[in-house]
Amino acid sequence: MRELSHHILDVLENAVEAGASAIKVHVEEDLKADRMVIEIVDNGCGMNPRVIERVFDPFYTTRTTRHVGLGLPLLRDAARRCEGDLDIQSEPGKGTRLKVTFRRSHIDRAPLGDMPAALLAILLSERPVDLEYSHTIGSEEFRLDSSEIKKELEDIPLTHPKVRSWILQTLQEGEAGLSDG
C-alpha cells in the first residue's frame, strides 16, 4: 500500500467487519520526538488470544471467502521498516485497540496520503458506524466526530450526495489547515 491512509482504511474496514458501531482514529505527529503514532480503537467483537497470535500470519484469516489475510502483516512490516512497531490489544466482546508507530522522518515512511478520502470511504460504509477522528501535528489539531454530524442531520443519511460532499470538503479543509511543521 502506497499511503498510510490506505492501511488506516484497511484497519477501519476490519473494524466494520467486526461489527463495530463506534471507531476512534487518532493520528499524532510529534515533531520534537520525531514520532508518528496511529491509534485505532473500535468496539467490535474483538479477538481471543488465539486469534491475536495468528493475525500477523499472512495465511491466516477469519474469512471464509479467501485464504489470506495480508492487512495487518503489511502494516506491521511498514512500521518496522521505519523504526516503529505495531501493537494490538483485544478482548472478545469489547473491541480492539491498535497502535502503530513510525519514526516520522524515516525515509521509508509512506506519506499519510489522502485521509479525507479514506475516512469518507468508511463513513459511506453500508454498515453505519460512528467515527471519531483526530489528527495532531505538533500543537495543531483537527477533529471530526461523525456522531455530532449525525445529530445535526437528524434523519438524513451520511450517504446523501450533499452531505457526503460536505463531509469531504470539511475533512479536506481541516487536513489542509494543519501545517506540516
Next chain:
Amino acid sequence: MVRLKNIEELKKIRQEAQKDLLVRTQTGTRIIVGMGTCGIAAGAREVMHAILKELETRKIEAHVETVGCVGMCAKEPLVDIEQAGKSRVRYANILPENVPKLIEEHLVKGNVVQEWAIGRVDAKKV
C-alpha cells in the same frame, strides 16, 4: 475542530435534503464499491473518489456506499450499480479512468458496459 461556518452549511443541507429524501430513497441509484484489503490495494478508494467527482460534475444524485471483501479479490476494484427496478450489475477491475465511461453508459444512457461487467447480482443474497 469543525468550523462554525461548516456547521451552518450542514444545517442548510439538512433542510434542503429533507424535502427530497423520500423520493430519492425510493427511486434512487446505489453505487457500491468493494473496500476490503484487496480492493484498497487495487485502488478502490481512488475509484470511489473518481465516482464521487463524476457524479458531482454531471449533477447525478446517487448513493455511494462501500462494502468489505466479497471474495473476488482478483477482480478488484469491484463496482456494483443498482438502480430501482433493475438488477444489480457488477463491474470488475475498474480503474479511475474507466469511471466517466461507466457513469455515462450505465447511468446516463442505461446501457450495461459489457466489456467490464462480470454478472448480475441478486441484491437479496449480497
